[in-house]
Structure formats: structure tokens, C-alpha cells
Amino acid sequence: MEVVIVDRPGDGAALVAGAIAALVALRDAPVLGLATGGTPQPVYDRLADDCSAGRLSLAGASAFLLDEYVGLPAGHPASYRQVIEREVVARTDLRSEAVHAPDVAGEERELPAACARYDDAIDAAGGVDLQLLGVGSDGHIGFNEPGSSLGSRTRLKTLTARTRADNARFFDGDPEAVPHHVVTQGIGTILAARHLVLLAWGDGKAEIVARLVEGPVSASVPASALQLHHHVTVIVDEPAASRLERAGYYRETWASKPAWQGI
Template sequence: MEVIITEEERIGELVADDIAALVARVPDGVLGLATGSSPLRIYDSVARRVDAGTLSLARARAFTLDEYVGLPAGHPAGYRTVIDADFVSRVDLPADAVQGPDGTAADLAAACAAYEAAIRDAGGVDLQILGIGTDGHIAFNEPGSSLSSRTRVKTLTEQTRRDNARFFDGDLESVPRHCLTQGLGTIMEARHIVLVATGAGKAQAVHHLVEGAVSALWPATILQHHPRVSVLIDEAAASRLQLADYYRYTYAHRHQVGQ
């Protein structure tokens, strides 16, 4: 696990560098897209490069992490709508090259299986972007989630529903109680995972992620078992790390290919 402690403004550029390197190497590479505030600087940086003509995602493909159950297509709080607005509409990634779990399906189990099959048929995710919740969840894998879980229906906690009510005009009753989400086992199959966290509110979760025991109580800790994870955080999110100075040192003196 590589831990990079840097300014929030720089995080987007560093991850955009990784995406640019991926599509230069594999033009039809597969991205894993996350919604929420954490990835927005990444999407801004990538969009600027596409607009400048220095990066193209025209041959790339992408999969989103999760979706509410029961919201109609095009609902403003639906994650497909959000990712289209935050990212897809701003770059040259074809809209039909982006796929997410189908929260409108009559048979949700079949929809989850079809989504897993689509990821496999695409050759798997090359670079997966993640945020992390204050309780250590990634995607909608709340504390207690199986560390080997696959895409499935999950019941949202009341805290998550209250947190997300702001996207539903503050109306808690409008927030769905269920979602479809990639499981932790699904996420772990991505070849490179990039997790972004900023702010003091994420400090405890980051501490568990990087330095704690692997536990279903802190679902993101499963990433400790992944061979290639980049954790990009600002000083506030790093404030509880016991080995922060070591992470700064190793990043400043990281080994470069060819050295």
C-alpha cells in the first residue's frame, strides 16, 4: 500500500497522471468510477486534460460502483445521473461505454450477476477510484460486510440515509432503503486501486485503513491485502497516522522504474 500525503489540490493531478498513463498504455482500459465529493478533483483534472487535447478516453470503458434501488432512470440523485454530470458529460468517454448496476431491475439478483459478468467480459477494472466513509465503508459496503462479498443488494443504515438526505431535498423518506453495490471481493479484483480521502473527518477511517487490523468492522481494511493500492490523503486526513513521517519519507524517495 502506497500512502501519499499531499495537498488536496494536488491529489486530482496525481490520479489524472495515473489515468493518463493507463490509457497511453492501454487505450481501451477500464476505469472504476466513484461518486461523492472525494473524486471530484480527479474528474476536474481529467476533464481539463481532455479539453486541452492532451488526454483522450474515447476508447476507454468504465463501471460505476453502486446504485440506489427503485429510483427511476434519470432521477437527479441516481448515481448514474450524478456520474454523468460530474464526469462523463465533461470528457470524451462514450456514454454507452459506462455501465452500472441496474437498480430498476425487476430481478435484482439477476441484475447483480449480469453486472459482475459485464466486468469480467470487459477484462476487469484496470484502475478503480474509491472514497472512504467516516465509518470505513467503501462503495456501500457498510461495517459488517463480508470481506469476500460480490455485487449484491444491501440495506442502507439509517445513518447513511440521514447523511444522504441532503441529495433528496432533505426528505429522509425519499431516500431509498436499499442499494446495489460492488462487493469487497469485486473491488479487490481491480488491478490498481486509488483511494482518496481529505479532511479531519476521515482521519480515523484512514488510520484503520492503513495501520489497523483487517476487520469487517472497518471494511476498507481489506485493501491491505491488495497488491497495488494508492492512498492519497491531505494532512488533515493523515493526522492520526502513527507512521506519517515514514510515509512522507518513502514517497519522497520512492523507487523509480529503471533506477
């Protein structure tokens, strides 16, 4: 696990955009894993700027979303498909038809089969090359809440009251408007991606960043499972890094890393 401490989120976004540009140059049809929420927004802003300036093209890329709410009406502005349409598709040349989301349109009893098809679709695309991740204040990644199996696959999950409260800002501040259920890629599905990039900003994430990076691997902190992956980059700003015991080591190794290696 590589930990990169940056001065501001925009600096981290530039690193991720550079990694995506390198991936596009290397692969004819790269596969991206896209997350939503406030954390990846600086990355999407940077990708939009780079595409607008002609420094990057995502026309040959495809993408798979990390998760989706269950029970929202089609086209709801808080659905993760709509968020990615607004923040990525409408602002870059990534094709809408190349963006895949979990199928949550059927009845709930049909969801297990739809989840299995989603994992199959990721495999059929050749797997995710670069997966963007945020981390919840309780350590969840995707919507794999504490207690989730570290080998889990895409499935239906029930959101905790804490997670619904955290996401209320996307529903006019009303936790009761946040759906109780989601379909999320499981931890095992996430760990199958070739490169995982987890972002965290602000002192509100400092404790959980320290636990996922330097604590034991535990289902109580689902994001700690990233320690088991062969290529993980954790990018945090100074406030989010404030509780890392080995912050000096992370700064030293990043400063000494050959530039051509990227992240």
C-alpha cells in the same frame, strides 16, 4: 499499500489523472472503476480540464460504476448514473455507451440475477484496471457497510441510518429521501481490480483513514480489506492524515520514490 499525503485535494487529483493518462497510453481499451460523491469530484474536475486541453483522451476507455441506488425514478439527478453523466461524460470524451451501471430497473426479486450479470460484464471487459474509491465515516467502501463479507460480490444492500444521513446532502438535506437499498459491487469484486485508489479529504475522515490503513483487517471496517490487495494507493490530504501514526514514514517513502513509478 502506499499512502500519499498531499497538501490539498487538487494535488491528489493530479496524481490520479496522471495515473489514468499513463494507463490510457499503455492500454488501447482501459477499464476504469468510477465512484461518486464529493470525494472523487476533484479527480473528475482534473480529467475534464485535461481532456479540454487535449492532454488526455478517454474516447477508448470504458467504465463501470461502483454502485447505484434502488428505487429512484429513471433519470433522477441523484442516481449515480446521472452523476457520472454530468460530471464525467458531459465534460470529457468518455462515451456514454461505454459507461456501465448496475441494472436496478427490474423488481427487487430480479436483482440477484442482475448483480451476477454485472460481475460477469466486468469480467468480460477484462476486469477493472483502476478503481476509484472513497471511504464512509464508518469505514464502508462502495456501499459495503460494516459487517459485510470481505469476499462479497455485487449484491443488494440495505443502507444504515448513518450512511443515509451522510448522503442526505445529495437529496436536499432530507435523509428520508435517500433510498434504503442499493446495489453495490462487493468487497471481493472491488479487490479484483488491478489498481485501487482510495481518496479521503478532511479531518472528518482522519479516524477512519487511520483504522483502514494501520488497524487490523476486519469486517467491522470494510475498507481495511484493501490491506490484502497487491496494488493500493491511499491518497489523503493533511487533515485526513492527522491520526496516522506512521505519517512520517509515508512522507519519507513518497519523497524518495522514483518519479517514473507514479502511483
